[in-house]
Amino acid sequence: QKEVEQNSGPLSVPEGAIASLNCTYSDRGSQSFFWYRQYSGKSPELIMFIYSNGDKEDGRFTAQLNKASQYVSLLIRDSQPSDSATYLCAVLSTDSWGKLQFGAGTQVVVTP
Amino acid sequence: DAGVTQSPTHLIKTRGQQVTLRCSPKSGHDTVSWYQQALGQGPQFIFQYYEEEERQRGNFPDRFSGHQFPNYSSELNVNALLLGDSALYLCASSLGVSGNTIYFGEGSWLTVV
Numbered sequence: 774q775k776e777v778e779q780n781s782g783p784l785s786v787p788e789g790a791i792a793s794l795n796c797t798y799s800d801r802g803s804q805s806f807f808w809y810r811q812y813s814g815k816s817p818e819l820i821m822f823i824y825s826n827g828d829k830e831d832g833r834f835t836a837q838l839n840k841a842s843q844y845v846s847l848l849i850r851d852s853q854p855s856d857s858a859t860y861l862c863a864v865l866s867t868d869s870w871g872k873l874q875f876g877a878g879t880q881v882v883v884t885p
Numbered sequence: 886d887a888g889v890t891q892s893p894t895h896l897i898k899t900r901g902q903q904v905t906l907r908c909s910p911k912s913g914h915d916t917v918s919w920y921q922q923a924l925g926q927g928p929q930f931i932f933q934y935y936e937e938e939e940r941q942r943g944n945f946p947d948r949f950s951g952h953q954f955p956n957y958s959s960e961l962n963v964n965a966l967l968l969g970d971s972a973l974y975l976c977a978s979s980l981g982v983s984g985n986t987i988y989f990g991e992g993s994w995l996t997v998v
Binding site for chain 1: 916928973985989
């Protein structure tokens with residue numbers, strides 16, 4: 774059973790601070806990694822994707838990938854109340870292209 | 886540029902009934918996947934359609950079936966509804982079965998009573 778694990782939270786973050794979200798995956802064949810943001814009652818919204826080891830930055834978001842440790846993370850800098858949402862980690866494997874494997878999500882609460 | 890559109894947005898069905906959900910993919914996309922998301926869980930893959938054929942299927946019973954039309958739109962059918970089928974049903978589109986950029990529609994909320 775291929776698994777994607779995330780801490781469920783809630784992760785409470787003061788406004789302006791850095792939120793750090795972690796995700797581990799079990800399938801070593803995983804090739805593509807995604808972070809989705811989901812507001813309550815809404816559908817997932819793609820924030821970032823990363824394929825290669827290292828860091829990838831997009832605005833206030835940085836994704837970090839370490840394939841040897843089977844670990845992907847998301848940093849949110851200068852957290853804003855509008856960042857309060859559930860963040861879903863998702864993984865694509867080479868033997869199941871197009872089939873995203875999701876974690877259960879981490880709830881982030883940014884407090885003013 | 887139209888995104889992924891789904892209908893209906895909300896519906897209530899009685900146990901044992903059948904439901905059909907519809908999806909139009911993002912402009913330029915030809916592959917549609919369906920996911921089920923129960924409360925407090927991540928989305929679970931149901932199946933994927935490409936070139937009007939089911940290409941991949943997740944661990945869902947045969948009560949869940951689908952179809953893709955020549956214009957790439959898709960339907961998800963669920964027969965003999967159970968209370969446990971109550972969930973948010975998400976349609977996702979991509980370009981090709983190996984498309985790495987996958988976008989979701991707003992979803993269809995199904996409540997089975």
